[in-house]
Amino acid sequence: MSRTIIVSNRLPTKALRTDDGLAFQPSEGGLATGLGSIYRADGNVWVGWPGLFVEDEAEATFVTEQLAADSMAPVFLTEDEIRDYYEGFSNGTLWPTFHYFAQLAVYEEDMWKAYVAVNEKFCRAVLEQAGPDDTIWVHDYQLLLLPEMLRAARPQATIGFFLHIPFPSYELIRVLPWRTELLQGMLGADLIGFHTFGYMRHFLSAVSQLLGLPNQHGQIETPTRSVLVDAFPMGIDHQRYADAAASEAADAHVREYREALKEVRVILSIDRLDYTKGIAQRLRAFELLLLRYPEWRGQVSLLMVVVPSRDQVAQYADLKVEIDELVGRINAQYRTIAWNPVHYFYRSFPLEELAAFYRLAEVALVTPMRDGMNLVAKEYVASKADQRGVLILSERAGAARELSDALIINPTDTGQLAEAMHEALVMPEEDQIARMTNMQALVRQYDVFAWTKLFMDRLAHAKSQQQTLATTKLTPAATQQLKQDYHATERRLLLLDYDGTLAPFNANPQRAKPDEELRLLLRALTDEPRNRVVIISGRDRATLQEWLGHLPLDFIAEHGVWLRGQGEEWSLFQELRADWKQDIRPVLELYVSRTAGSFIEEKDYSLVWHYRRADAELGASRARELTSHLTFMASNTELQVMEGNKVVEIKTAGINKGTAAARTVSSYHPDFILAIGDDRTDEDTFRALPPDAYTLKVGSAPRSLARFHVDGPAAVRGLLRELL
Ligand SMILES: O=P(O)(O)OC[C@H]1O[C@H](O[C@H]2O[C@H](CO)[C@@H](O)[C@H](O)[C@H]2O)[C@H](O)[C@@H](O)[C@@H]1O
Numbered sequence: 156m157s158r159t160i161i162v163s164n165r166l167p168t169k170a171l172r173t174d175d176g177l178a179f180q181p182s183e184g185g186l187a188t189g190l191g192s193i194y195r196a197d198g199n200v201w202v203g204w205p206g207l208f209v210e211d212e213a214e215a216t217f218v219t220e221q222l223a224a225d226s227m228a229p230v231f232l233t234e235d236e237i238r239d240y241y242e243g244f245s246n247g248t249l250w251p252t253f254h255y256f257a258q259l260a261v262y263e264e265d266m267w268k269a270y271v272a273v274n275e276k277f278c279r280a281v282l283e284q285a286g287p288d289d290t291i292w293v294h295d296y297q298l299l300l301l302p303e304m305l306r307a308a309r310p311q312a313t314i315g316f317f318l319h320i321p322f323p324s325y326e327l328i329r330v331l332p333w334r335t336e337l338l339q340g341m342l343g344a345d346l347i348g349f350h351t352f353g354y355m356r357h358f359l360s361a362v363s364q365l366l367g368l369p370n371q372h373g374q375i376e377t378p379t380r381s382v383l384v385d386a387f388p389m390g391i392d393h394q395r396y397a398d399a400a401a402s403e404a405a406d407a408h409v410r411e412y413r414e415a416l417k418e419v420r421v422i423l424s425i426d427r428l429d430y431t432k433g434i435a436q437r438l439r440a441f442e443l444l445l446l447r448y449p450e451w452r453g454q455v456s457l458l459m460v461v462v463p464s465r466d467q468v469a470q471y472a473d474l475k476v477e478i479d480e481l482v483g484r485i486n487a488q489y490r491t492i493a494w495n496p497v498h499y500f501y502r503s504f505p506l507e508e509l510a511a512f513y514r515l516a517e518v519a520l521v522t523p524m525r526d527g528m529n530l531v532a533k534e535y536v537a538s539k540a541d542q543r544g545v546l547i548l549s550e551r552a553g554a555a556r557e558l559s560d561a562l563i564i565n566p567t568d569t570g571q572l573a574e575a576m577h578e579a580l581v582m583p584e585e586d587q588i589a590r591m592t593n594m595q596a597l598v599r600q601y602d603v604f605a606w607t608k609l610f611m612d613r614l615a616h617a618k619s620q621q622q623t624l625a626t627t628k629l630t631p632a633a634t635q636q637l638k639q640d641y642h643a644t645e646r647r648l649l650l651l652d653y654d655g656t657l658a659p660f661n662a663n664p665q666r667a668k669p670d671e672e673l674r675l676l677l678r679a680l681t682d683e684p685r686n687r688v689v690i691i692s693g694r695d696r697a698t699l700q701e702w703l704g705h706l707p708l709d710f711i712a713e714h715g716v717w718l719r720g721q722g723e724e725w726s727l728f729q730e731l732r733a734d735w736k737q738d739i740r741p742v743l744e745l746y747v748s749r750t751a752g753s754f755i756e757e758k759d760y761s762l763v764w765h766y767r768r769a770d771a772e773l774g775a776s777r778a779r780e781l782t783s784h785l786t787f788m789a790s791n792t793e794l795q796v797m798e799g800n801k802v803v804e805i806k807t808a809g810i811n812k813g814t815a816a817a818r819t820v821s822s823y824h825p826d827f828i829l830a831i832g833d834d835r836t837d838e839d840t841f842r843a844l845p846p847d848a849y850t851l852k853v854g855s856a857p858r859s860l861a862r863f864h865v866d867g868p869a870a871v872r873g874l875l876r877e878l879l
């Protein structure tokens with residue numbers, strides 16, 4: 156049976172040292188509470204850090220056994236590792252960078268090394284747990300390198316990755332000295348998920364600009380595999396929070412708190428201590444509310460839960476001091492014997508007490524500066540059985556993309572925040588109910604189970620996509636068979652693409668001239684009378700003529716437009732027109748003038764716009780624009796528009812390498828065919844050939860109609876030499 160191995164820095168259970176020995180307790184934070192509901196099913200295992208430094212072997216064994224009984228496998232980390240990998244690189248470098256607090260980020264080589272080493276440690280731990288058919292699901296920014304490490308150890312494994320925090324603009328990512336390694340680490344996965352479309356777009360942009368890998372509808376083709384990228388906004392276990400809010404225990408807490416608070420109305424705030432959460436800004440906004448609307452003094456209290464977090468990181472410790480001071484100041488200023496403006500708790504609470512807070516609160520303030528998702532917002536919604544209550548939500552929390560019925564605010568605008576609190580406190584009940592009803596329907600439908608299923612289904616889809624059109628490597632056994640068939644036959648046809656196949660791809664197309672080695676190789680192949688060797692290329696005939704015209708080769712040029720049999724004259728595949736060029740050329744010129752680095756290639760019967768030297772993202776975007784522009788112009792004409800590798804080409808429809816190759820086959824009647832090519836246009840050749848033809852795609856593991864693949868031009872030349 157195939158299981159799911161969940162991997163995250165922190166386990167959903169933490170071990171604690173108490174006076175009575177070790178104790179175990181649920182972890183805080185969105186990832187642990189969110190996934191905590193699902194991992195126990197079907198023999199799944201969760202691999203992660205149990206939050207404790209073990210003192211000896213015996214203690215480690217005890218913790219391991221206790222956690223194993225609840226489907227968890229601990230990765231023990233040392234104090235040095237926690238300092239450099241967790242507090243250091245994860246929370247001192249990546250966390251601030253990814254939350255747009257780049258000025259707080261530190262760049263320390265030692266921390267980076269620890270990050271690499273701990274990712275390797277997790278890799279070993281996962282490999283111990285995971286069988287070959289198991290699905291591995293890696294979570295979050297502490298483990299960005301893990302997918303690629305697992306991939307190296309298990310090339311066939313099914314690996315998903317989900318990032319729980321924002322993925323920022325490329326402008327922030329590019330600042331990181333280790334940006335390439337981090338992106339490549341993530342690309343080891345088959346599916347990469349983010350909370351929002353915005354985060355996903357930023358990731359695709361970074362991959363395109365830093366690694367030069369474009370995408371189509373979120374699908375990235377790396378040199379070895381294709382990787383799918385998609386948005387999956389995480390949900391909560393709606394039922395669990397609704398049940399907790401309706402429980403006897405919550406009832407009892409609500410009664411107790413209500414008695415203590417008397418008639419005072421409650422605004423609620425719950426977060427981990429974190430500078431991304433906007434806690435200090437929220438306090439200032441509450442202070443402003445009391446200043447602007449004195450009628451709320453004595454009537455409304457802010458109930459503020461701050462859960463201790465990462466307190467060994469300097470900025471977190473500083474923030475604690477700032478919050479303590481602000482709360483002290485506001486309370487000292489406004490409190491009365493009967494009323495306390497801010498009820499401040501610096502600790503965590505069990506589920507039933509949180510549920511009671513959610514029920515009591517007429518207003519929830521979720522106002523982070525940046526937040527990947529924010530589950531507290533959704534938990535508040537799920538807890539409101541009577542549908543009374545108002546959610547004030549920051550536009551910069553991932554949750555704001557879904558909860559559009561909240562009062563959406565800009566958290567840096569203190570005035571707007573104070574006004575939103577006032578608006579919430581005076582909102583008519585029917586408005587509250589209408590908004591809450593919509594949000595509850597959404598939180599109920601898109602719960603954590605739906606989220607998991609969606610991610611797993613997409614992962615299976617990504618995997619099966621890779622398998623369709625997957626080519627097999629030309630193994631020594633297959634090479635042997637190919638050679639045997641070659642030697643046993645009399646009329647052999649060799650269809651060889653030029654760029655990327657016989658000669659390496661060059662940024663300047665005119666520099667890809669054949670070298671001595673290639674000329675000698677082609678000469679030797681044509682010296683054999685049983686061979687007919689055809690160069691089948693998208694290039695113009697003049698270039699092919701100049702470079703290779705002296706050899707006894709056949710040519711198919713301009714993607715099938717021009718043909719030349721050995722020793723014959725050039726002829727057209729069919730009668731063609733070129734008068735359309737005068738209308739199309741100015742359009743391409745417009746795109747050249749708008750896109751620095753792009754240029755036009757003119758062939759006899761086609762025009763090509765090249766953008767390989769332009770800014771990668773601008774080029775790709777202009778290519779899409781140009782394609783739709785040209786497609787519109789070409790409707791009801793005989794022209795067709797093709798997008799290729801950093802090119803947009805326009806030419807007469809119905810002529811391609813495939814139609815030309817088919818004609819050669821039907822006139823020559825070969826008993827052996829070998830076709831080799833690297834590009835999208837070579838797929839037309841592969842498609843046109845009979846199934847027993849040896850079709851070879853150049854590239855390390857591409858998706859192709861070809862039967863086999865070979866690594867690159869050097870390997871192609873090696874294979875051709877072996878035939879001699
Ligand atoms: O493990 P800690 O360092 O104590 O931090 C707690 C967790 O905080 C982060 O949570 C994020 O995930 C939530 C669920 O997807 C999301 O709602 C929230 O916006 C994120 O900040 C962090 O990503 C986890 O790795 C931590 O365990």
Ligand SMILES: O=c1ccn([C@@H]2O[C@H](COP(=O)(O)OP(=O)(O)O)[C@@H](O)[C@H]2O)c(=O)[nH]1
Binds near residue numbers: 532
């Ligand atoms: O005393 C508390 C306060 C909060 N939480 C939980 O911590 C999670 C916080 O997740 P969120 O996505 O809001 O933010 P994160 O801390 O992950 O950045 C929520 O599920 C809360 O219910 C908790 O377990 N105990």
Ligand SMILES: [Mg+2]
Binds near residue numbers: 652654655656832833
């Ligand atoms: Mg090519």
